[in-house]
Amino acid sequence: MPQTGTATILKIFEADFGGIVEEWRGTQVEEGVRRSDLFTDSESRAQNIELLKAFLTGIRSGVHEQDFSFEDTAWEDLRAVLADLTKERVSRGVTPSEMANFVLALKTPLFSRLATELAGDTDRLIAEIRLVTRLIDAFAIYTNEVFIAEREQIIERQREEMMELSTPVVELWDRVLTLPLIGTLDSARSQEVMENLLETILQRQAEVVIVDITGVSTVDTQVAQHLLRAAAAVRLMGAECIISGISPMIAQTMVQLGIDVGTVSTRSSIRTALADALRKVGYVIEKRDAH
Amino acid sequence: MAEPQPDFLHKILQRIDLKTGKDAVQARQVVARELKARGVSALRVTRFATAVSEIARNVIVHGGGGHFTVGLNAATSYLDVECRDRGRGIPDIDQAMKDGFTTAGGLGRGLGGAKRLSDRFEIETVPGQGTTVRMSAKI
Numbered sequence: 001m002p003q004t005g006t007a008t009i010l011k012i013f014e015a016d017f018g019g020i021v022e023e024w025r026g027t028q029v030e031e032g033v034r035r036s037d038l039f040t041d042s043e044s045r046a047q048n049i050e051l052l053k054a055f056l057t058g059i060r061s062g063v064h065e066q067d068f069s070f071e072d073t074a075w076e077d078l079r080a081v082l083a084d085l086t087k088e089r090v091s092r093g094v095t096p097s098e099m100a101n102f103v104l105a106l107k108t109p110l111f112s113r114l115a116t117e118l119a120g121d122t123d124r125l126i127a128e129i130r131l132v133t134r135l136i137d138a139f140a141i142y143t144n145e146v147f148i149a150e151r152e153q154i155i156e157r158q159r160e161e162m163m164e165l166s167t168p169v170v171e172l173w174d175r176v177l178t179l180p181l182i183g184t185l186d187s188a189r190s191q192e193v194m195e196n197l198l199e200t201i202l203q204r205q206a207e208v209v210i211v212d213i214t215g216v217s218t219v220d221t222q223v224a225q226h227l228l229r230a231a232a233a234v235r236l237m238g239a240e241c242i243i244s245g246i247s248p249m250i251a252q253t254m255v256q257l258g259i260d261v262g263t264v265s266t267r268s269s270i271r272t273a274l275a276d277a278l279r280k281v282g283y284v285i286e287k288r289d290a291h
Numbered sequence: 292m293a294e295p296q297p298d299f300l301h302k303i304l305q306r307i308d309l310k311t312g313k314d315a316v317q318a319r320q321v322v323a324r325e326l327k328a329r330g331v332s333a334l335r336v337t338r339f340a341t342a343v344s345e346i347a348r349n350v351i352v353h354g355g356g357g358h359f360t361v362g363l364n365a366a367t368s369y370l371d372v373e374c375r376d377r378g379r380g381i382p383d384i385d386q387a388m389k390d391g392f393t394t395a396g397g398l399g400r401g402l403g404g405a406k407r408l409s410d411r412f413e414i415e416t417v418p419g420q421g422t423t424v425r426m427s428a429k430i
Contacts, residue, residue, distance in 0.1 A: 159313065186312040218319055218337065220344040221401045249337035256338065257345075257404035258390045 006063050008128050012113045013056050021048055023109035028102055047085055052106075054078040055139065066131055070142045078139075079146075086146045090154070096147050103140040107133065167193045169200040175207040176277045178270070182215035190226035194233060201237050208277040209234050212270045214245030224259045231264040240265070240280065244273035299425060300362035300371045307359045309374070315347035318359045318374075322428075325361060325370055329430045339370070339428035342408035345401040346374045346424045353394070354378030354422060369411065369427040380418040388414075 013020065025048055054077035062074025070079065089099065110132050118125040162183070172178050179197055201209060211230065216223065231241040244267040246254075254261075267273040278285060304325060307318050323340040331339075343359075350357040354376025362371050381387045388406065393399035406412040411427040 184312075184316050186316075217323070218341050218344050220341050220348065221397055221399075221404065222344075222348055225397060247337075249334045252334060253338050253341045253408065256407045257341065258400040258407075259404075 006059050009132055012117060020109045021052055024106050027105040027108045051081050054081045082143060082146050086150050090150045096144050099147050100140045100144050103143050107136055169197055171204055173278060175205060175281045177204060177206045178210040178212060180212045185223045185226050194230050198233055198237060201239050206239050208240050208280050210242045210244050210270060210273045210277055212245045219250050219254060221257055242267055242273045244270045298364050298366055300360060300373060301364045303360060303362040305361050309347055309350045309359050310356045315344055315351055318347040319344040321361055322372060326428060331430060338408040342405040342426060343372055345405040349401060350374050350376040368430045370430055371427045373425050375423045377421040380420055380422055381416040382418055384416055
């Protein structure tokens with residue numbers, strides 16, 4: 001087996017860095033992975049150069065006996081450049097395969113130069129091509145991972161935004177408040193909801209608070225505990241808490257879980273809860289005689 | 292502890308890493324979606340999704356995080372869920388299954404409740420090594 005190291009590939013890069021960049025860009029155009037609609041020409045050139053330089057830095061000190069890991073400090077530059085580039089491209093709507101092809105397009109200029117450099121020494125050529133292929137494939141896979149991680153962050157952010165739907169405390173009538181809960185009730189959110197609720201009770205001199213859980217799909221023991229604590233806090237402030245919107249499914253599930261709501265009033269719908277609440281504060285709902 | 296059913300998680304549908312409360316929410320949403328898609332009644336969907344929510348939350352609160360796997364068992368028509376953590380384990384499983392027992396200031400209904408809400412339920416725990424809960428709902 002001929003000795004393979006990074007010497008040949010480094011030599012090729014040093015001899016004609018500019019040429020490789022141009023040919024790489026050319027291949028990108030041929031393979032349709034350079035999006036002129038997304039990048040200006042000069043932007044794209046600067047990015048290509050920066051990325052290739054970082055890749056080169058990695059090859060120079062990050063490959064040991066043909067082994068390398070992008071987690072090593074030698075590849076720090078590449079990781080940083082790639083992270084920036086990916087972030088920007090994700091926001092511009094580039095797809096993961098476009099990103100991968102963009103990196104893989106680097107093979108063409110490198111292979112052709114290796115073939116010229118090592119003409120006549122087939123064994124070495126094959127060995128070198130094998131090393132370069134591994135490097136570039138790993139580079140492309142890593143690019144994809146960065147890309148996916150960036151997207152996952154976006155998804156995660158959106159998920160958080162959705163969960164943090166604001167929970168307004170609404171004054172339904174004089175001294176009657178309602179808190180319509182939607183989605184999930186985790187500890188952080190329940191704390192926020194409770195503070196907001198107690199503050200409003202004070203401001204509005206509320207006597208009855210209807211906590212409506214029609215929009216809560218699952219009441220497990222944690223959610224139940226948050227609800228019961230909120231009810232207890234409401235009671236401490238001298239108001240009464242009615243939990244409404246308990247569906248037959250949730251009622252049966254709560255019984256199986258063994259959750260005891262104790263003295264907290266519960267109603268199946270916000271409608272009955274409202275009728276109750278109005279009665280408590282001294283109002284009657286009356287139907288006018290039809291004419 | 293009994294060996295898991297040989298056909299448990301026969302066809303894996305999804306895995307989720309359980310790290311935060313949000314992952315537990317995702318786990319129960321996946322379970323609810325899979326059951327609903329297979330025509331399971333709303334009541335039974337709610338029951339099993341709640342059970343999964345309890346156990347997934349336990350993994351996060353007590354087990355320091357872990358993994359959730361949901362799969363199908365076509366032969367026996369069960370939707371199988373496995374929640375696994377590498378936490379401290381449960382020293383006294385019978386006590387932990389009892390209603391009212393809690394170590395984290397919760398209601399102490401989760402484990403026993405989850406068992407009552409599942410069609411099949413088994414728990415395996417090794418102190419110091421972690422806990423695995425396997426639970427299923429009949430489709």
